[in-house]
Every structure is written in structure tokens, then in C-alpha cells.
Amino acid sequence: MRTIIEPFRIKSVDPIVMTTREERERHLREADYNLFKIPARAVMIDLLTDSGTGAMSAEQWAAIMRGDESYAGSPSFFVLKEAVKRRFGFDEFMPVHQGRAAERILFHLLGGPGKVILGNTHFDTTRANIEMSGAEAVDIPVASALDPSRDEPFKGNIDIEKLKLTIRARGAVNISALIMTITNNAVGGQPVSLANLRAAREICHANGIPLFLDAARFAENAYLAKLRDPELSSLTIAEIVLKYFEPCDGFLLSAKKDALCHVGGLLGIRDPELAARARTMLVVTEGFPTYGGLAGRDLEAMARGLEEAIDFTYLAYRAAVTSYISHGLITLGVPHVRPPGLHAIYIDAGKFLPHIPPGEFPGHALAVELYRIAGVRGCEIGSLMRGDNCTLQLLRLAIPRRGYTQSHMDYLLEAFEDIVKKRGDIRGYRIVDEPPALRHFTARIAPIGNLSVARPPVTQVSH
Ligand SMILES: Cc1ncc(COP(=O)(O)O)c(C=O)c1O
Incomplete structure (x- = not known):
């Protein structure tokens, strides 16, 4: 099925504030490139987490x-x-x-x-x-x-x-x-x-x-x-x-x-x-x-x-959303964890941005780019969150329960169409300072200005 019928009608709405790319650039700078520090009103589609962000019935x-x-x-x-x-x-x-x-x-x-x-x-x-x-x-x-x-x-x-x-x-x-x-x-x-x-x-x-x-x-x-x-x-x-x-x-x-x-x-x-x-x-x-x-x-x-939570129709709808995004990403050649679960899509940023080493946080670099281009907020799950020994460099796009519609997901896929074209230009990041625990929530982060190491050419990623 191409069309997902969300198994609910919308009775109360929460407006999305539309932002420009310039405004988002400013928010990024003011937040020290830490997406947790960006005000939620400056986020158009918030896929930071599926935790506490769903719509109650x-x-x-x-x-x-x-x-x-x-x-x-x-x-x-x-x-x-x-x-x-x-x-x-x-x-x-x-x-x-x-x-x-x-x-x-x-x-x-x-x-x-x-x-x-x-x-x-x-x-x-x-x-x-x-x-x-x-x-x-x-x-x-x-x-x-x-x-x-x-x-x-x-x-x-x-x-x-x-x-x-x-x-x-x-x-x-x-x-x-x-x-x-x-x-x-x-x-x-x-x-x-x-x-x-x-x-x-x-x-x-x-x-x-x-x-x-x-x-x-x-x-x-x-x-x-x-x-x-x-x-x-x-x-x-x-x-x-x-x-x-x-x-x-x-x-x-x-x-x-x-x-x-x-x-x-x-x-x-x-x-x-x-x-x-x-x-x-x-x-x-x-x-x-x-x-x-x-x-x-x-x-x-x-x-x-x-x-x-245990209603089969509701769970089947959740599954339809993540498989829809997954299919779209496959068409664009964006590698992600397969098969997708129900609560999130995890982009394999390490593979998508092979020119950014794990220590320069490819998952975070992709998260920043997605916000800059489209106002969509995701969450790095890689070396920034889990420490230096982390093997997978992922960008998690968590889907709030009953919160967004299929057209929001189409917009997300369009943003990836853009990112695919310019991924070779995306740069890594470094930590400026960090707290002793759970550093990803509050660390100050900065883009790496000059390309510090010779980078291999970006090649087409296959699944
Ligand atoms: C698997 C798992 N355990 C525990 C927690 C922590 O729960 P809370 O955010 O309610 O403190 C989370 C939150 O994302 C989780 O995904």
C-alpha cells in the first residue's frame, strides 16, 4: 500500500513554526551545535525521541x-x-x-x-x-x-x-x-x-x-x-x-x-x-x-x-510508517539498520559518510545537516552518545506515537534527497567541553574547520 491510513482523526492540533535555513543556522550556533539545546519551537519535525512525545487518546x-x-x-x-x-x-x-x-x-x-x-x-x-x-x-x-x-x-x-x-x-x-x-x-x-x-x-x-x-x-x-x-x-x-x-x-x-x-x-x-x-x-x-x-x-x-498499546491495528500502523521510510531510503541509497523496528529508523551514518571518522561523529554531522536543511531533529547514537569504543555510528529518527502523518514522512524523504547530493561536503565535529556523564545531552560541540586528514572519495553506498 502506498498510502498509510493513520488509524485516528486529529481533534486537537499543535502548530508547527516554519523556519528558514538562516534561522536554523543561527539556532545551531546558539546551541553550540548540540541539537538537545535547540528550542523545540525551532524544530519543524521532531524525531529526537519517541519518549513522552506521543499523542494521548x-x-x-x-x-x-x-x-x-x-x-x-x-x-x-x-x-x-x-x-x-x-x-x-x-x-x-x-x-x-x-x-x-x-x-x-x-x-x-x-x-x-x-x-x-x-x-x-x-x-x-x-x-x-x-x-x-x-x-x-x-x-x-x-x-x-x-x-x-x-x-x-x-x-x-x-x-x-x-x-x-x-x-x-x-x-x-x-x-x-x-x-x-x-x-x-x-x-x-x-x-x-x-x-x-x-x-x-x-x-x-x-x-x-x-x-x-x-x-x-x-x-x-x-x-x-x-x-x-x-x-x-x-x-x-x-x-x-x-x-x-x-x-x-x-x-x-x-x-x-x-x-x-x-x-x-x-x-x-x-x-x-x-x-x-x-x-x-x-x-x-x-x-x-x-x-x-x-x-x-x-x-x-x-x-x-x-x-x-497492544491494539494490533495501532501496532500495524506503526510498522507501516517505519517500513515506508525504510523503502524511501533504500530507493535513495541511504544505508540504515535493516529490518526496521517500529519506533525509529537508524541511518548508518558511518557508512553513509565514510569520509568522517568515528571520532568526528558522523551520526552527529548528519543530524546537524538534516536540521540545517529541513528543520528535522534526529539523535546521534554513536561515539558522541556511547563513547569512543562504539562500533556503530547511527543517526536515530524516532517516530513519536500518533504524532505525525505520512506527508511529514514524505518531507523527511525529500530532505534526504538533498542530503544525498551533497554528502561529500558534510564535515565532522569535535567536542569543546563535556560533563562527566551522558555527555551528548549538554556537551558543547563545534564543526571541524579544516579537513584535518586526507579523506577518501565518497563512493556510492550499496546495501
Ligand atoms: C530501553 C530504554 N530503557 C530506559 C529508558 C529510560 O527511560 P526514561 O527516559 O523514561 O527515563 C529508555 C528511554 O529512552 C529506553 O529506551
Whole structure:
């Protein structure tokens, strides 16, 4: 199908401010070439993140009006409790203000110097919270995750053989958890198979290591699993979601993604003793256990969002958007992570701009160019975000949920038509100064003036 029928009508609009190229040049200079520092009003299409940027439904806004703001025992908490039980099979959970609050609580308890936390690939805030506790974060992705052009169904998986070897090498007593992130955001929003999750669970349990899900995109993972795993094809999304949560000792969830909220998160822990310690921290740093870091209305919006997230028509529409962009990029010869996930397109900037070495941030260079040409904001996921040892240099174009239409995506593809023509002129960047953690959010960055190294000619990139 050429035309995507967005499965919603627009009832309330948020105007886009049209900017000129000159205005955008000025914004870039004033923001020290850091796109996080550009005012959102100066962005025409904001694909920086899919986190908290979606449109809530009429039913969610109605639920917000039902929100009860009692400090303790709010009925809104019990509405959410029922939804969490129904969708994830967990009796107990803690609301938190967003995903990283759950990370801070969990890794404060499980981390610390000498401890190791394994993962299929830790998201940047997860890694930062692990490292801030003094523990070490170790990623064990499958090899295909590091090859954007390889078209495999479950590139979000953990490498099971390497998992066994790592446990043996580090010693099971030093490993305090395995975090399986579904979908695996850091490698391109790729899904994890149920077989892989279960195999990881077997190994963890044999070694006394708890297994946690980072379930921010639980519904998108379930949708892709239904399409790609013949054993799951006859199940509903709701049934598949339950199967993923069943083997886990706990979960962390940023409700700003699949739960279709603007704020919020959840922490679920099955072990009552660990849960009690987490609840103590929750009370100290987030809030009373029946609201965590949220207002009662946020709990209601989340309960409703958990229901809407598993709607097959909605998920199929999400998939149609990213495959539409992917096809357009293939036609233009722009390499990107294949097959595309649902929440974002990841351009392989390292391959698209081979004249810019990783240390000069090709993903960031492409992000700046896209903003300059078209006012579209994306996010580098490469050496700037993940440090010098990062193998993939990506530009992520995240798709806010229910926020943009097909014509916005056509405009994006037109911008790439322009970029393809002039990509040989795009220059690298250097960091002027940076904070000690999560540098990409606030670093001051500058274009590299003179071409410092001899650059190979740019050749046509094929997939
Ligand atoms: C996989 C994953 N885990 C955790 C987080 C952190 O969640 P939050 O932004 O709500 O703190 C994110 C946010 O993008 C994420 O994608």
C-alpha cells in the first residue's frame, strides 16, 4: 500500500513554526551545535525521541479527569494495579516518575563496586545508572546486531554462548542481574525472541542470577515476535506480552514509550525481600508507594495506555510508517539498520559518510545537516552518545506515537534527497567541553574547520 491510513482523526492540533535555513543556522550556533539545546519551537519535525512525545487518546484525557490525587491509597493506583496484573501478570509494582528512576532504585540495590550487570545491550541511561552505582555494565549482543545491513528477525537477542562464557569468566557471584531490553533500542529497536529470552532465563537461574526485562517497548516487541516467530503467530499481542513477562524476576518500564504517556514508569520485582528494600528507596526518593513519582492522573493515563498499546491495528500502523521510510531510503541509497523496528529508523551514518571518522561523529554531522536543511531533529547514537569504543555510528529518527502523518514522512524523504547530493561536503565535529556523564545531552560541540586528514572519495553506498 502506498498510502498509510493513520488509524485516528486529529481533534486537537499543535502548530508547527516554519523556519528558514538562516534561522536554523543561527539556532545551531546558539546551541553550540548540540541539537538537545535547540528550542523545540525551532524544530519543524521532531524525531529526537519517541519518549513522552506521543499523542494521548481522547480516552486517556478522559482518564486523566478521573485521576484521584489522594496521597495514600488513591483509587487511580488500583486502576493501574489491575492493568499491570492483567497485562504483565505482576501482582506488585512501584510507580516511578520515569524509566531511569526505576533504574536508579534497582541498581542502587543490585549494583555497587565489584558487581557486574549483564545485558543484551544496555540503553544509555541504564548504563549510566549502573556505572554511577560503581558496578560494571556489560553488553552481550548477537553478532548480527552490529551489522546494520543484515536482515535477520531477532537482532535484539543476547548471544547465549557469550553469556555462558561471561558468567564463567566473571563468576556468577559477582553478577547481580541480567537486563534484557525489549525491543533492543541501542542496536536499532530490534526485537528479542521468546526462545532467546527463555534460554537466557535457564542460564541465569542455573547460576542464581535474576533476570529483569527493560520493557519500555514491550508491545512493539510482541508485534514483531507475532510476525516473525511462527510459534507465536496465532496468539494475540496480549498473550504474547504475558509470555515475555512470565520468565522474568522483575521489570523496569519507561511509560513514555509503549504505555503512551507523557511521563511515568514502573518497577516490578517478584522477590518480596528485594521489593521491600526498593519500596523503602521509593518512599525516600520518589513518593509514597501508591503514587511513586507521579500524580494520580498520570496513573490513570498509564492504565489506559497499557490497553491501547497492544491494539494490533495501532501496532500495524506503526510498522507501516517505519517500513515506508525504510523503502524511501533504500530507493535513495541511504544505508540504515535493516529490518526496521517500529519506533525509529537508524541511518548508518558511518557508512553513509565514510569520509568522517568515528571520532568526528558522523551520526552527529548528519543530524546537524538534516536540521540545517529541513528543520528535522534526529539523535546521534554513536561515539558522541556511547563513547569512543562504539562500533556503530547511527543517526536515530524516532517516530513519536500518533504524532505525525505520512506527508511529514514524505518531507523527511525529500530532505534526504538533498542530503544525498551533497554528502561529500558534510564535515565532522569535535567536542569543546563535556560533563562527566551522558555527555551528548549538554556537551558543547563545534564543526571541524579544516579537513584535518586526507579523506577518501565518497563512493556510492550499496546495501
Ligand atoms: C530501553 C530504554 N530503557 C530506559 C529508558 C529510560 O527511560 P526514561 O527516559 O523514561 O527515563 C529508555 C528511554 O529512552 C529506553 O529506551
